[in-house]
Amino acid sequence: MSQPINTGILPAKLLDEANGLVSQLSKEQLLWLGGYLSGVGLNTSTTNGLSQQGAVSDMEAASASNATQVLKVLVGSHSGNGKIIAKIINEQAQANHQRVEVLNMAEYKPKQIKKEENVLFIVSTHGEGEPPAEAEELYRFLGTKRVGDLSQLNYAIIALGDSSYQYFCQTGIDFHDRLKTHGANAIAEPYLLDVDFKQQLPTVVPELLKGVFKEGSTKQSQASTETTLLSDSNGLFEAEVIDKVKLNGRGSEKETYHLELDLEGSGFEYQPGDSLEVYAVNNAHLVEQVISKIGLQANEEVTHQGETVSLNELLLHHKEITVVTRPVITKLSSFVTEPDLNRLLDNKDELDRFLDGSDLLDLVSEYTFNITAQELGDTLRTLPPRAYSIASSQADVGDEVHLTVGAVRYQKNERQHEGVCSTYLIDRLNVGDKVAVAIKSNDGFRLPEDKKDIILIGAGTGVAPFRSFVQERAERDSTGRTWLFFGDQHFETDFLYQSEWLKHRQKNELTKIDVAFSRDQEEKIYVQHRLLQKADEVYDWLSSGAHIYVCGDRQKMAKDVLQAFITIISQKESLSAEEAEKRLRALRKSGRYQEDVY
Ligand SMILES: Cc1cc2nc3c(=O)[nH]c(=O)nc-3n(C[C@H](O)[C@H](O)[C@H](O)COP(=O)(O)OP(=O)(O)OC[C@H]3O[C@@H](n4cnc5c(N)ncnc54)[C@H](O)[C@@H]3O)c2cc1C
Ligand SMILES: Cc1cc2nc3c(=O)[nH]c(=O)nc-3n(C[C@H](O)[C@H](O)[C@H](O)COP(=O)(O)O)c2cc1C
Known part of the structure; x- marks a missing residue:
């Protein structure tokens, strides 16, 4: 064992005694001692109102149990929310002398799960009920028989989602189901967090850590999570x-x-x-119509996050009224006098049709409500x-x-x-x-090194990040080639940023540009068709290490572009579609196929 460096804090005699003690201890005893000593240090240096004796013995108990227990936190995120939560949990656990190890699921070997004892999975849902790219491999592995018995594993899940999507928190729910199938033990039911997840964390984080590190005391409080949340955000x-x-x-x-x-x-x-x-800020006319349809007054006072505001102010700035979700309709159903809102909730097809594009005014126009301003405010979703x-x-x-x-x-x-x-x-x-x-910030959509080639595929507003990419590479005098595929409806009216692309092209900051204007001819032509037409060259770029970026419509374009790449790879490498898909998954995992779709 290496000798500790003498910083001069301990006199030589005490340092010798400490070294003597340390050299006799096992690894486990050292871990315990580390926790114990930091507990003593923490309590003698703070005046937290606890008697020192009581505080130390609490900490002693906590350290004794927590020092050997490690919670592994596996994060699968696309847009970074999961990482914010992992950071908060890590900070809170450290403050409690609880040991947490945070890992990105993409860097985690799925087979390792068989050896884990305590894992917190933080995972969001993207696409239509699908895992984010970082979580894909572990997600798929857990769905196979190869996993075997996981009865040694205690786990908790924080599932991130948005209740306006049909498959709310589906990936987290799937993780839970798959882990249960393999005999793992859930410490708690999965936490399904909606777009207002930051408001829920002050309750969720302490509860979760308490559930994991059962024995001993946990000192984290709701207030400290709130403080972390405030200091964590970039701010507005x-x-x-x-x-x-x-x-x-x-x-x-x-x-x-x-x-x-x-x-x-x-x-x-x-x-x-x-x-x-x-x-x-919501449209004032829509707010006015909603309030009047329900029969409430705009100036009625309501409490919102501890402050008194008017109902008008609440609906304008804080509550979502252009989108209604299943959970909101369910909560509102008890305030409807006629007709019975449960009939809609019980009919899935009808409910899906209603949810597709209806706003709160549609709901309050079709149903009669007996609800107070405060009840309405408490039921509606925070405007994300x-x-x-x-x-x-x-x-x-x-x-x-x-x-x-x-x-x-x-x-x-x-x-x-x-x-x-x-x-x-x-x-x-x-x-x-x-x-x-x-x-x-979005670490899942990043430019590669300057010398790498990039292929950018964007339709409509999906071209936005590529304006940023091309500007950045021009500023950096990047040597890598850049190829843009852009699509929209008409060349004459919809060629977004046309003159800028042409300037970049002239300066060779943009190596190639291919466009697809879907409605300029009889048959529809989209970006994926252009990719297929240029398959030879696209494949050459890909083979020489190009990174691919796709941005824009998730429901059609992203799927069709992905399919085009599968077709190109399978044709050029004489692979089955399944094998080509596997190649694409590998490209995705290595960061060479990145999507930002919505
Ligand atoms: C990472 C990311 C990047 C994005 N980048 C951009 C960008 O660069 N540019 C951009 O414009 N947007 C972008 N978006 C989308 C943007 O965030 C909003 O979702 C979009 O502007 C709509 O928001 P809104 O508040 O106007 O509509 P909302 O108030 O959210 O209303 C949208 C609702 O309208 C419904 N709806 C829409 N059209 C129809 C229709 N024809 N029929 C029935 N219902 C319909 C939808 O189902 C949805 O429920 C991005 C999204 C993400 C996640
Ligand atoms: C394109 C897109 C698709 C999404 N699909 C779903 C979905 O199917 N179900 C769901 O519950 N949430 C869905 N969400 C919401 C995200 O899960 C939610 O924003 C979450 O907080 C993201 O966490 P992350 O930043 O850690 O990835 C989607 C979000 C986006 C941008």
Whole structure:
């Protein structure tokens, strides 16, 4: 064993005695002693109101049990929320002298699970009820018979999701089912966390750590998790809108805007691939109609997070009214007098049709409610921020951030419906106004080394992050080649950022650009068709190590593009579709196939 360095803190005699003791102890005894000593140190240096004797003996008990027990935290995240939670748990556990080891699922060997004793799985759901790329391998492994018996494993699950999706927290639920099938022991039912997960953590984290480290005391408190949460976030910044330009030409069926916001004074730093979270304000007319339909008063006072606000203020700024979710309808059903809302809840097809695009005004127009302003406020979901891919490189634009925003407007129930955030940015914000924003970093969508080639595939607003990528690589004088595939409806009106691409092309900052305008000819042509047409060259780039990036529509485009790559690989390498899919999974795992789809 190596000798401790004498920093001069211990006199030589005491240091000798300490070394003598340490040399006689086993590894387990050393771990216990470490916990015990830090407990003593913590309690003698703080004045927390506990008698020193009591505090030390509490800590002693905690250290004795916790020192040998390690909680492994396996995180599978796409947009970073899971990582925020893992960080908070790690900090809380450290403060309690509990031992936690955080690992990304992508870097974890699935077979290792057979040797684990205590694991917390933090996993989100993406796609349509699918695991994020980082979790894919472990998720698949747990679904096979190869896993065998896991009765040695105690586990807990934090499942992240969004209850407006049909398969809420499905991946976390699947992990739970698969682990149970193999005989693992759940410490608690999975925590299914919605978009307001930060508000739930002050309760969830202490409860979870207590469940895992049963014996001894846990000193973490709700208040300390709240403090961590506040200091953890990048914080919000009120950014001024400095420019807003419509990108589509006259006659287009699309409504896409380029927005520039001023971040000066925010201290925000972002990288290509990150998104900007925008905190929207609801449409005042929609709020007014909802309140009046229910028969409430706009100026009624309600309590929101300990403060008194008017119902109008609550619905404008804090509650989601453009989207209704299953859990919200379920909670609201007890306040409906007629007709019976449970009939809708019991009919899955009808409910799915209703949920697809209905807003709160649709619900309160069809059903009669007997509900107070406070009850309404307590039942509705927190209005979550919306993410927008950052369309600029800070190396190029400095203290600005640029966005490419498509308006969400559609007809339903003979009424025009509007998405809250896209129309807030496009209709209700003017140059000079301020908007609350935060940076959402995304390590799952990152540029490779400068010398690597990249293939960028984006349709509509999906091109936004690629503007940032190309700007960044131009600033860095990257030597790698860049090939952009862009798709939209019409060449004349919808070629977003056309002049910028041409300039980059002239300077060779963009090596190639291929476009697919779906409605300029009889048959529909999309980006995946262009990929297939250029299969030879695409495959050459891929073989020489190119990284692929896909951004935009998740429901169709992302799937079709993935399929196009499977086809290209299977044809060029004479592989079955299954084998080609496996190759693609490997590319994904190594970060060479990255998606940011929505
Ligand atoms: C990582 C990420 C990056 C993103 N980047 C961008 C970006 O760069 N640019 C961009 O514009 N958006 C982007 N988005 C999408 C963006 O976050 C919002 O989801 C989008 O702007 C809609 O939000 P909203 O508040 O306007 O609509 P909401 O108030 O959320 O309303 C949307 C609702 O309308 C429904 N709906 C929409 N169209 C129809 C229809 N035709 N019929 C029936 N129902 C319909 C939807 O089902 C949904 O329930 C991104 C999303 C993510 C997750
Ligand atoms: C494109 C996309 C698809 C999603 N699909 C689902 C889904 O099917 N079910 C669900 O519960 N949540 C879904 N979500 C919500 C995420 O799970 C949620 O935002 C979560 O907090 C993300 O955690 P992460 O940042 O750790 O990945 C989806 C989010 C996005 C952006």
